[in-house]
C-alpha cells in the first residue's frame with residue numbers, strides 16, 4: 283500500500299476500437315455457427331488475452347493457409363494480401379473476411395493509384411500483417427515501405443507519379459513530418475493520410491494525458507503496433523511509461539514517489555484489462571486515490587475518407 287498515490291487518470295480514448303470489436307464479433311459468430319474447424323490467419327487482433335479467449339471458444343489460429351486443417355479460415359482485422367485469398371479458394375476453404383473497413387479502404391486506395399500508374403510510398407512496419415496486405419495489392423514492387431524519414435530520403439527521386447500512404451496505426455506526428463519532407467523531395471506527390479480515426483484519437487489522448495502524470499501505464503500486448511506506439515509517444519513526454527499485458531505486470535517499484543498515474547490501452551486491448559489496472563492502483567493507494575475519467579469515448583464513426591491532402 284502507498285498512500286502517496288493521489289490520482290489515477292484514464293485517457294480520453296483507450297481500448298477496443300470499432301474494427302477490433304467487429305472482427306471479434308465476426309470470429310465469435312463464425313465459431314458458434316460452424317461445425318468444422320475454424321481458424322484465424324495469425325491472430326484476429328494483436329492481443330494475447332483475446333486470442334486465448336477465442337481459442338477457448340474453438341476459434342484457433344494458424345500461421346498460413348497451408349496449415350489450416352480444412353473448414354473455415356478467418357482473415358483478421360488487419361487484412362491479408364489477395365494471394366492468401368486465392369490460395370484459400372484453391373484449397374476449397376470457406377473464407378470469412380473480418381478485415382477492418384478502414385484497412386480495406388487503404389487497400390482500395392492503393393489499388394486505384396496503381397491502376398492509374400502511380401508508385402506508392404507506404405509508411406509502416408514491413409513485418410506487420412496490415413503492411414504485407416497493402417504491399418500484396420501490387421505484387422510487382424510498386425509499393426515501397428519506409429519506416430522512417432531516412433527511408434524516404436534514400437529513395438530515388440526521378441519518379442513521375444508518386445503517392446504516400448500510411449499504416450492505420452502509424453505515429454500521426456511522424457507521418458506529418460514525413461509528409462512535409464515528401465512534399466519537399468517530390469513536389470507532385472499525392473499524400474493520403476490513412477491513419478485511422480481510432481489511432482489518431484488514442485495518440486492525441488496520450489499526448490494530452492502523459493505530460494500531466496508521473497507514470498504512464500499502457501495496457502496492450504507486445505505484438506500490438508498501436509499499443510507500442512502509445513508507449514513510445516508517452517515516453518517522449520512522461521518520465522516513466524511502460525507497456526504491460528495486465529495489472530499482473532505492474533512493478534510496485536515504478537510507483538515510488540509517484541502521485542499521479544495515467545492509464546491507457548491500445549485499440550486491440552479489451553477495456554476490462556485497463557479497468558483491472560485502475561482497480562489494482564486503487565487498492566495500492568489504500569482506496570485513497572481519486573479516479574478521473576474524461577468520459578468522452580465516442581470514436582465509433584469510421585471517418586477515414588482517404589482524401590488526398592495535396
Ligand code: SF4
Pocket residue numbers: 299300301302359360382383384385450451478479480481508549
Ligand atoms: S486500429 Fe483502426 S484500422 Fe485497425 S482495426 Fe481499429 S479502427 Fe480498424
